[in-house]
Amino acid sequence: MPMSDAELEKIDSQEIWVDLYEAAEITGYSVVGLRKVVRRMLELPETERHVKVRKRTGRWELWLPNLLTYLNQPKHGPHNKLNT
Numbered sequence: 001m002p003m004s005d006a007e008l009e010k011i012d013s014q015e016i017w018v019d020l021y022e023a024a025e026i027t028g029y030s031v032v033g034l035r036k037v038v039r040r041m042l043e044l045p046e047t048e049r050h051v052k053v054r055k056r057t058g059r060w061e062l063w064l065p066n067l068l069t070y071l072n073q074p075k076h077g078p079h080n081k082l083n084t
Helices: 005-012 020-027 030-042 064-072
Strands: 016-021 053-056 061-064
Touching: 016 020, 016 053, 016 064, 020 030, 020 061, 020 064, 030 053, 030 061, 053 064
Parallel strands: none
Antiparallel strands: 016 061, 053 061
């Protein structure tokens, strides 16, 4: 079930790490598309990454404020946003 606007605003303002599934729910992008963002970030030196990523116990986490900023920029982010 998609999150309400009030729930999204509450999350958007938080500085938190989110896993790929949480990021997909918050942004509306698919997990596969967000994995591509992670791969793109890992190709860059850490100091040049637009989105902070880290691997925790076998799963990728993304820094939510960076991710939201990145996805709102033109020509960034995955192109297969889910229709919800």
